[in-house]
Structure formats: C-alpha cells, structure tokens
Amino acid sequence: MRCVWLADETDTAGWRREARALLRAGVSPHEVSWGVAGALGDAPAAGPLRACEPSPGLFDAAPPSDDEVPAGTPAAVPAPRVPASFLTLADSALLHRDAGRFALLYRLLWRLQREPGLRGDPLDADWLAAQALAQAVHRDQHKMRAFVRFHERPTPEGPQYVAWFEPEHHTLASQAGFFQRRFARMRWAIFTPDTSIAWDGHRLHHGGPDRREEIPTDDATQALWLTYYASIFNPARLKLATMAQHMPRKYWHNLPEARLIAPLAAAAAQRAEAMVKRPGTVPHRRRAVCVEPAHPSRGVMPAASADPLAALAIVHAHIQACTACAHGRQATQAVAGEGAPGAALMLVGEQPGDQEDLQGRAFVGPAGQLLDRALAEAGIAREAVYLTNAVKHFGFTLRGTRRLHKTPGQQEVLACSRWLEEEIALVQPTRLLALGATAARALLGVTVSVSASRGGPPRRRPQDGREVHVTWHPAALLRMPPDERERAWARWVADLRTAASESSVAR
Numbered sequence: 052m053r054c055v056w057l058a059d060e061t062d063t064a065g066w067r068r069e070a071r072a073l074l075r076a077g078v079s080p081h082e083v084s085w086g087v088a089g090a091l092g093d094a095p096a097a098g099p100l101r102a103c104e105p106s107p108g109l110f111d112a113a114p115p116s117d118d119e120v121p122a123g124t125p126a127a128v129p130a131p132r133v134p135a136s137f138l139t140l141a142d143s144a145l146l147h148r149d150a151g152r153f154a155l156l157y158r159l160l161w162r163l164q165r166e167p168g169l170r171g172d173p174l175d176a177d178w179l180a181a182q183a184l185a186q187a188v189h190r191d192q193h194k195m196r197a198f199v200r201f202h203e204r205p206t207p208e209g210p211q212y213v214a215w216f217e218p219e220h221h222t223l224a225s226q227a228g229f230f231q232r233r234f235a236r237m238r239w240a241i242f243t244p245d246t247s248i249a250w251d252g253h254r255l256h257h258g259g260p261d262r263r264e265e266i267p268t269d270d271a272t273q274a275l276w277l278t279y280y281a282s283i284f285n286p287a288r289l290k291l292a293t294m295a296q297h298m299p300r301k302y303w304h305n306l307p308e309a310r311l312i313a314p315l316a317a318a319a320a321q322r323a324e325a326m327v328k329r330p331g332t333v334p335h336r337r338r339a340v341c342v343e344p345a346h347p348s349r350g351v352m353p354a355a356s357a358d359p360l361a362a363l364a365i366v367h368a369h370i371q372a373c374t375a376c377a378h379g380r381q382a383t384q385a386v387a388g389e390g391a392p393g394a395a396l397m398l399v400g401e402q403p404g405d406q407e408d409l410q411g412r413a414f415v416g417p418a419g420q421l422l423d424r425a426l427a428e429a430g431i432a433r434e435a436v437y438l439t440n441a442v443k444h445f446g447f448t449l450r451g452t453r454r455l456h457k458t459p460g461q462q463e464v465l466a467c468s469r470w471l472e473e474e475i476a477l478v479q480p481t482r483l484l485a486l487g488a489t490a491a492r493a494l495l496g497v498t499v500s501v502s503a504s505r506g507g508p509p510r511r512r513p514q515d516g517r518e519v520h521v522t523w524h525p526a527a528l529l530r531m532p533p534d535e536r537e538r539a540w541a542r543w544v545a546d547l548r549t550a551a552s553e554s555s556v557a558r
C-alpha cells in the first residue's frame with residue numbers, strides 16, 4: 052500500500068503532483084491510500100488509510116517523482132493524458148469535505164488513461180460522484196459570496212470588517228480573490244471554524260481557525276444593514292417558502308437579518324393592506340394634510356420588542372412607508388434616526404433638509420456638518436449618540452426648481468410623534484437633547500425656549516419623565532451674524548457637552 056499525505060485539506064496542487072507521479076509509476080488506485088497530514092489526529096479517512104497510520108516516518112513517504120520510480124512497481128505507463136474538463140472538475144471536487152475525494156479522483160484519472168469511452172459516459176458512477184462533489188462545492192462557494200456579513204471592529208489602524216462563516220466544504224481560500232476584488236479598499240477578515248483569511252489592503256493573509264465570539268454583533272454596520280433590509284422588504288411580495296429556498300435556514304444563525312423575518316412576515320398582511328388602501332402619490336402636488344392619530348404607547352412591532360435592534364429596523368421600515376401627512380407624500384424618502392439602541396444620548400432635530408432628503412440620512416447637509424464640528428469639539432463621537440428628527444420627511448415649498456425649507460406645523464409634528472416615541476422607547480436614552488423649538492415641542496408637548504433648559508432641564512411628563520436639554524438648532528447658528536455666532540458657538544458646544552456628560556455618553 053502506497054501512502055500519500057497531502058499538506059492540508061486544500062492541497063490541490065499537491066494532489067495533482069502526486070497523482071501524476073503515481074500514474075507515471077503505474078500505481079493502481081487500490082494500491083494507494085490518501086490522507087491529509089494535518090488531519091492525522093482528527094478524523095482519519097476510512098479504509099486503507101488506517102494501514103498507513105502507525106509509521107512515524109509517514110510524512111517522508113513521498114510518492115516517487117517523475118524521474119525516480121521505486122523498484123518493484125509495475126512498468127511505467129506513457130505520459131498521462133488529462134482532459135482539461137477533468138482538471139476543472141477535480142479542482143472543485145477536491146475542496147469537498149468527503150474524505151474519499153482524493154481516491155475517487157485518482158481512480159477516475161487512472162480509468163481515463165485506460166477506458167477511451169469513459170469521458171463521454173454520462174452514467175458512469177465515478178463521474179457522477181465526482182460531479183456531485185463539484186456541484187456541492189460550487190453551491191457552497193455561491194452561498195459564501197451571498198451570505199458573508201461583515202461587522203465593523205475598531206482597531207488601532209482604523210476599522211476592520213470581520214465576518215464569521217461556516218462553510219460546508221473547504222471553500223474559504225478559493226473565494227479570497229472574490230472578496231479581495233470586491234472589497235479592495237477595506238481591511239477585512241473572514242473567520243471560519245477551520246481557517247481564516249484577512250486582507251490588509253495590500254496582501255492576503257491565511258490563518259488558522261478563529262472563534263465566533265471575536266465578531267462584534269451590535270456594530271453600526273449591522274444596524275445600517277438591518278435598517279436597509281427592513282426597508283427593502285416588500286410585504287406585498289412575501290413568499291416564505293421561496294425565501295427559505297434561496298436563504299436556507301442552516302445559514303440563518305449567522306445572518307443578522309434573519310431575526311427580522313418573523314416579525315416582518317407577521318406584519319406583512321397588515322402593511323400590504325395599508326399599501327393597497329393608500330392613495331397613489333402625485334409628485335410635487337400639494338394635498339390636504341391628513342393626520343393619523345398617534346399611538347405612541349401601542350408600538351408598531353410588539354413581536355420584535357425583545358430585540359431592540361431588529362425592532363428599530365422595523366420601525367424605520369414603517370417610517371419609510373408612512374404617508375400620514377402631506378410631507379410624507381412629497382418628500383423623496385423618509386429619514387429615520389441613526390444610531391444604536393442603548394445610546395445614552397438622543398439628539399432630536401426638526402426635520403430633514405434638502406440633502407438629508409436626497410441621501411436618506413439625518414444631519415448630513417450644512418446644518419449636519421456644523422453639528423459634526425460641534426460634536427467633535429465637545430468630544431462626543433457621532434456614532435455614540437442616536438440622531439433623529441421630530442418630523443421624518445422634508446417639508447418644502449417649490450420656488451421654481453428650488454425646494455425651500457418649510458417649518459413643520461403642529462400637524463406634521465403630531466403625525467410623526469408616534470415614530471419619535473417608538474425610537475425613544477427602543478433606544479432608551481438616558482438624556483434627550485432637543486435641537487431647536489420644534490424638537491423641544493415634539494418632546495415636551497409644550498412650547499419652550501432655548502433658555503428653558505438653563506435652570507435645569509424640563510422633564511417629559513406625562514410621557515416618561517426623561518429630562519430634555521434644549522439648545523439651538525444648528526441652522527439657527529448658521530443664520531446668526533458672525534460675531535453673534537461666535538458667542539453662541541461656545542454656549543452651544545457647552546450645551547452638547549453638558550447633555551453628554553449627564554447621560555454618560557461614550558466619547
């Protein structure tokens with residue numbers, strides 16, 4: 052019995068080299084036992100491999116090279132003929148977890164030299180078995196491309212995007228090129244129970260197994276992905292069986308969005324019905340404001356309340372679908388809040404502006420940039436707070452092609468209050484900071500001035516008793532004359548700092 056040891060489970064080059072040498076030496080398949088060096092202590096392959104195990108010198112028992120054929124072997128056969136289609140098939144099939152794959156493929160190779168009709172025999176058992184292995188590997192590779200989910204992990208060199216995946220076969224290294232091309236500018240790593248690969252922006256590194264616990268599960272990237280997933284979920288097109296076919300359940304435990312499926316499915320019929328009843332939208336035509344009653348205490352998604360991140364993503368999807376007031380029917384899209392549940396401080400603005408409406412993110416226009424500067428000066432990380440608005444759609448009047456900001460009225464604030472209350476209930480901030488009078492009124496239910504919070508912040512009664520710090524809206528600072536703005540700036544930053552320190556927000 053000839054024992055052949057490959058360097059590792061994916062040593063396809065080693066298999067090719069050894070198979071070619073064995074073939075040239077005329078060693079028949081039943082005389083060869085294949086194994087993987089690293090797997091010796093784990094699960095040895097069944098069958099003849101056992102006979103090879105005891106010798107400590109096994110690793111040295113390399114098969115003969117092309118030039119050196121050991122004595123006693125049958126007469127050498129002519130140079131092997133290997134069809135290209137076999138090599139392609141073998142490259143995939145060799146990545147299967149089946150311990151018998153090396154022997155199967157060598158047997159096929161051996162038979163290809165001797166059975167001229169084998170290549171065209173679609174029913175040959177060895178061909179079929181090898182094809183089944185290759186197909187399973189292709190499926191696994193496809194699933195890896197589709198179901199790897201990266202999470203953001205802070206490192207001293209900047210964020211690294213890490214993912215945990217459990218491939219069925221030895222497919223990780225074969226997909227490195229795909230992820231490298233796709234995410235060339237990111238620093239990323241994919242960990243599996245067997246091996247890992249990491250890209251540092253310049254080079255790929257292959258490593259050993261890692262632990263699933265190393266992957267963060269509550270990062271901002273995941274929150275954004277859940278929000279996106281919930282917002283593209285179409286309740287009118289729900290087909291759970293088809294969904295499970297494309298996204299097999301065995302992958303669900305590593306897919307953050309899987310936990311949204313049950314609550315989204317549960318709410319689908321109700322949402323689809325509301326979609327059907329809703330009047331069609333006519334762009335840029337003013338309509339009468341219709342205000343839905345606010346139900347802050349009811350909660351839109353009680354089934355998801357055990358998981359605030361998932362519930363928040365679903366609330367965001369509901370916000371996206373809301374047309375309870377004229378703004379909702381006029382704007383490009385709704386702009387929900389941004390940040391993670393548990394953020395100690397929630398900043399509430401008035402309504403999205405032109406840029407926010409186009410980009411779908413709160414505070415990204417000129418006012419947002421000023422706020423970013425103030426947050427930085429106050430030592431507050433934007434990612435550590437939850438940023439939202441009292442009204443979720445951009446309200447404007449058209450002046451030619453220009454969209455001029457229109458301050459939301461009490462009706463819009465009321466229509467959106469259910470969403471703001473949902474966000475507060477799910478994020479559970481210890482402090483609220485109202486940016487401007489609209490936000491203060493939305494949070495407190497009464498009109499208050501910026502100076503109201505100076506003698507101690509008012510509390511939200513009868514809602515939840517939370518303290519509401521009140522300060523200027525960034526647009527108010529933008530409108531101030533330069534010297535006034537300079538004086539107000541220091542006070543504004545101090546207000547942010549006070550709210551943050553009282554809420555113990557992470558800096």
Ligand code: URA
Pocket residue numbers: 400401402403404407412413414415416418419440
């Ligand atoms: N003004 C706001 O109140 N909110 C935004 O998101 C942007 C500008």
